[in-house]
Amino acid sequence: MREKIIYIFAAAAAVLLVRNLYVILLVLPDEAQQGPIYRIMFFHIPSAITCFIGFLAAGISSAIYLATKNPRNDAIAVASTEVSLAFATVVLATGSIWARIIWGIWWTWDARLTSMLVCWLLYASYLMLRRAIDEPTQRAKFSAVLSIFAFSDVIIVWKSIEWWRTQHPGPVLSIRTGGGQMNPAMEAAIYWNLLALILFGLVLVLVRLRQEEMRREIDGMRQMAHAI
Amino acid sequence: MQQTKQRGAMSWVGDVAVIFGKDLRAELRTKEALNASLSFALVILLLFSFAFDPSSEQTHDIAGGLLWIVYAFAGTLILNRSFVRELPNDCLDGLIAAPIPAWTLFLGKSLANFVLVLAVELISLPIFGIFYNVRWAQQGWALLLVLALTTWGLTVVGTMFSALTVNLRIRELMLPILIYPIMIPALLGAMEVTGPLITGKPLEGDLLTWVRLLVGFDIIFTSLSVALVETVLVG
Amino acid sequence: MVEARNLMYMFYGFLAVWVILVAYVVSLAARERNLKKELMRVRSLIDERERAR
Numbered sequence: 001m002r003e004k005i006i007y008i009f010a011a012a013a014a015v016l017l018v019r020n021l022y023v024i025l026l027v028l029p030d031e032a033q034q035g036p037i038y039r040i041m042f043f044h045i046p047s048a049i050t051c052f053i054g055f056l057a058a059g060i061s062s063a064i065y066l067a068t069k070n071p072r073n074d075a076i077a078v079a080s081t082e083v084s085l086a087f088a089t090v091v092l093a094t095g096s097i098w099a100r101i102i103w104g105i106w107w108t109w110d111a112r113l114t115s116m117l118v119c120w121l122l123y124a125s126y127l128m129l130r131r132a133i134d135e136p137t138q139r140a141k142f143s144a145v146l147s148i149f150a151f152s153d154v155i156i157v158w159k160s161i162e163w164w165r166t167q168h169p170g171p172v173l174s175i176r177t178g179g180g181q182m183n184p185a186m187e188a189a190i191y192w193n194l195l196a197l198i199l200f201g202l203v204l205v206l207v208r209l210r211q212e213e214m215r216r217e218i219d220g221m222r223q224m225a226h227a228i
Numbered sequence: 229m230q231q232t233k234q235r236g237a238m239s240w241v242g243d244v245a246v247i248f249g250k251d252l253r254a255e256l257r258t259k260e261a262l263n264a265s266l267s268f269a270l271v272i273l274l275l276f277s278f279a280f281d282p283s284s285e286q287t288h289d290i291a292g293g294l295l296w297i298v299y300a301f302a303g304t305l306i307l308n309r310s311f312v313r314e315l316p317n318d319c320l321d322g323l324i325a326a327p328i329p330a331w332t333l334f335l336g337k338s339l340a341n342f343v344l345v346l347a348v349e350l351i352s353l354p355i356f357g358i359f360y361n362v363r364w365a366q367q368g369w370a371l372l373l374v375l376a377l378t379t380w381g382l383t384v385v386g387t388m389f390s391a392l393t394v395n396l397r398i399r400e401l402m403l404p405i406l407i408y409p410i411m412i413p414a415l416l417g418a419m420e421v422t423g424p425l426i427t428g429k430p431l432e433g434d435l436l437t438w439v440r441l442l443v444g445f446d447i448i449f450t451s452l453s454v455a456l457v458e459t460v461l462v463g
Numbered sequence: 464m465v466e467a468r469n470l471m472y473m474f475y476g477f478l479a480v481w482v483i484l485v486a487y488v489v490s491l492a493a494r495e496r497n498l499k500k501e502l503m504r505v506r507s508l509i510d511e512r513e514r515a516r
Contacts, residue, residue, distance in 0.1 A: 035469040040476035047480070066459055086487040093479040101472045121409040128405055132396050142392050145456050146406065149385075152448055153410045160413040160441050164420065200484075207491055214498045221505045228512040 016196035046194035054084030059151035062144035074140035079208035247336025292423030307386035378418035
């Protein structure tokens with residue numbers, strides 16, 4: 001059943017991605033001010049949304065784990081954190097490449113960039129903590145606590161860095177606000193690609209989940225081998 | 229649980245005080261972490277003088293940031309020791325088995341760490357003032373308030389993760405990796421307020437926003453830690 | 464000139480998306496392989512011990 005879902009979702013994501021690439025690259029015209037580079041947005045924005053959905057899911061699943069101690073919830077938390085971190089890396093990399101053309105620099109300490117980087121660091125430390133603990137129950141418990149801390153922190157970070165940047169308005173901000181209303185066809189393309197990336201992310205999470213289950217099975221069998 | 233009830237509703241204050249006193253006494257007898265933290269703070273202050281021209285106006289502008297980098301690094305040394313100290317002779321198991329809730333143990337330890345880290349900060353602040361020719365005492369009380377608020381936030385997060393990492397092989401490596409990203413909002417707020425305060429600006433207007441942020445950070449992470457410390461220590 | 468660079472960077476951006484995601488998929492596949500190998504190993508270990516008993 002699970003296998004079938006994975007294959008169906010993967011196929012749907014692949015078809016959607018090909019269709020979206022066609023629309024993005026060949027149907028939609030260049031944006032008047034930015035030129036072709038604006039197309040990066042069709043992956044940048046959906047990746048950002050996907051990664052936050054994943055981090056939220058990881059936080060909720062961690063809280064449920066602490067309440068129920070069901071190892072399945074721990075597996076969901078780690079799977080969605082890992083996949084979201086991959087998407088967060090996509091967000092940072094594509095944002096940087098876009099900034100190089102539009103702002104002339106790879107990086108600027110703008111509010112969103114900084115917050116995204118902090119977010120990335122927080123969840124990278126989550127994965128590091130998991131590697132540092134060998135005992136499965138302890139690993140699940142401690143990383144669930146960290147995940148809850150991290151998600152609460154993301155909210156505070158987002159708010160505080162916004163204050164930080166509104167206190168010292170930089171020249172980059174005016175460019176951001178210059179976007180204005182979006183062409184409906186372009187907006188639709190963003191939503192289509194969001195759907196594609198969410199499906200793709202879901203496939204990755206399911207695969208990662210299966211691996212986590214396999215690992216548990218191995219651990220159980222190893223204990224059995226010891227008992228014999 | 230029943231025992232706690234018999235001893236009255238406010239008995240947790242006594243439990244916290246006992247742990248607090250025990251930790252403080254243990255540290256003051258050896259002064260291991262305190263000395264290490266202080267000398268570390270001094271060394272970083274010295275190193276910064278090579279990185280930035282100590283007499284220039286620009287250094288005054290970034291003084292708040294420098295100060296908090298020193299405090300964050302030096303404070304970690306104390307936080308690292310907080311639970312590690314209990315490992316020899318299985319003291320930690322004894323503490324966990326004691327008939328007090330885990331969160332009182334946590335609060336007592338946090339308070340002790342708070343006092344120790346604040347002491348390091350208050351000692352290195354005048355030294356910083358001398359080295360970098362900063363007249364930091366103009367807004368003394370406001371500065372003390374910001375120091376206390378931020379330090380509480382840092383020690384709560386630090387003590388919580390000190391408890392979480394105590395049983396790991398690589399705890400000394402994990403603690404900074406885990407706590408610095410979480411501390412970022414508190415450190416950002418503290419840096420933004422401390423800079424102007426040190427140069428004599430009063431605590432008002434925009435600066436109050438940052439104080440509110442610090443208060444919010446303290447409340448959120450104190451309650452999260454108190455709620456979750458039981459899972460971390462006992463399971 | 465500026466146009467060409469703009470277009471180049473657009474492709475770099477798309478390339479980055481795919482490189483990162485494919486790298487993650489490859490790492491997932493590698494882990495899957497290792498886990499399967501491990502599963503086989505443990506399974507044969509159990510069989511061996513069972514027979515020895």
